[in-house]
Amino acid sequence: MSTLMPNPTEASRATNTAHKGPQTGVEHAAVVGLQWGDEGKGKIVDLLAPDFDLVIRYNGGANAGHSVQVGDDRYALHQVPSGILYPDKHSVLGNGVVVDPGALLGEIEGLRRRGVRVEDNLRISDRAHVVFPYHQAEDLLREQAINHARGGDSVIGTTGRGIGPCYADKALRSTAVRVGELLDPDRLAEKLRYIVSVKEVVLAALAKQCGQSFEPIDAAQLAKQYGAYGQALRPHITNTATLLHDSIDAGRRLLFEGANATLLDIDHGTYPFVTSSNCSSLGIGTGTGVPGRNLARVLGVVKAYATRVGGGPMPTELDDQTGERIRKAGNEFGTTTGRPRRCGWLDLVAVKYTARISGATELCLTLLDVLSGLDPLKLCVGYRVGGQAIDGFPSDAAVLAEAEPVYEQMPGFSEPITDCTSIDRLPPNAMAYVRRIEEHVGVPVRMIGVGPRRDQAIHA
């Protein structure tokens, strides 16, 4: 399966093995979503992993849901990197990740029950931040409180996993707990004692505004529970920045796995309808300690159409039969929350923008099979606001909400393509669609997904 992808690294790898000392010429790569998530990053990481030694998550947490399908076996990974199915690879949670330790232990247990090896091959940064139940409570209450105060439903529509409040605490510092601190029971108990006293004030006020009752938090019990999680995770916890630097020096190959996606990036996405981390490839440096100069390849994953979960503008959204058809054919229901995903035509204005932000060197076009039977196909190649064409992708979500897509129509293809194993077996209209995408975005399409399984991918 590793042969499905082009392998420009082979030549340099052969040269590198002759090097002595740090292997600076080894090519490391990243897989990053270029839309609003769920582009099929898990599958691409799973396909690429055999060519790498470590797979590293650098952002997000349990808000991610990455599916990997091996034959009829389907895995939904949330916090564990998608490389875990290869027992000889290291799977790493970098310092930029927010870890929900209870959920992570559940995920590890679920994988072990299915025969997946999760031992010293999983490493967790001692600098990563810990998500507590009060973060999840605050996540849900904040959305309700804002909604209530606005008198509308223009909320972000978070996954409710406590992601935003945990990253907020990271920025606030004094109310944050890092994974390494779970290992010292006394320090943890003391910290949670005063953190919980502050959280209770905030949560009680939010609950009151939402007309809900508030259950006080037992800080000592929480410290006991999270201290136990820390002990259970102890064998995995380490200084991952050192691990990654040592690995680079030893000539090992690193594959970074983006969670969420570039349009959800807190700085460069459709703010405020974003998540709370830098999920573009720009987050790799801060989220792992590995500087960007080490990155040779950035694989931008693009779904052949558009989807979005939660609130926020989506110019090409189809609130009609075609949207419903795409949702059904693509099984577009959230891997994490089960929510139906909003569906629409592929937005090339957005993808051209995100390919630049994430520095995509190649594109992986996934779920092309879902478009089979739709005729014509539409591609958004521009926006008009107030009747005027605008340049590029707006930075203000309110402007994006006003944007009317300018479409180019292309003839569709009716043949099912899920059994296509080579590029020359793709219908000409499907191929023309792929070529138009790379032409507009200015980045070559190197892989095309024609089904969820590992083997349903073709090298372009």
Ligand code: GDP
């Ligand atoms: P991720 O969050 O980017 O990893 O994507 P998800 O796993 O949340 O969602 C992608 C969905 O599409 C999953 O159900 C995958 O199994 C599925 N998938 C991935 N690639 C393809 C493809 O090429 N064709 C089809 N039909 N499904 C795919």
Ligand code: IMO
């Ligand atoms: P993967 O890695 C799709 C969306 C949520 C919400 C917004 C903020 O599977 O592609 P958060 O809980 O992060 O505060 O929610 O971001 N979101 C995702 N949408 N796929 C994801 O991850 C997402 N991660 C966050 O739906 O709109």
Ligand code: MG
């Ligand atoms: Mg997903």
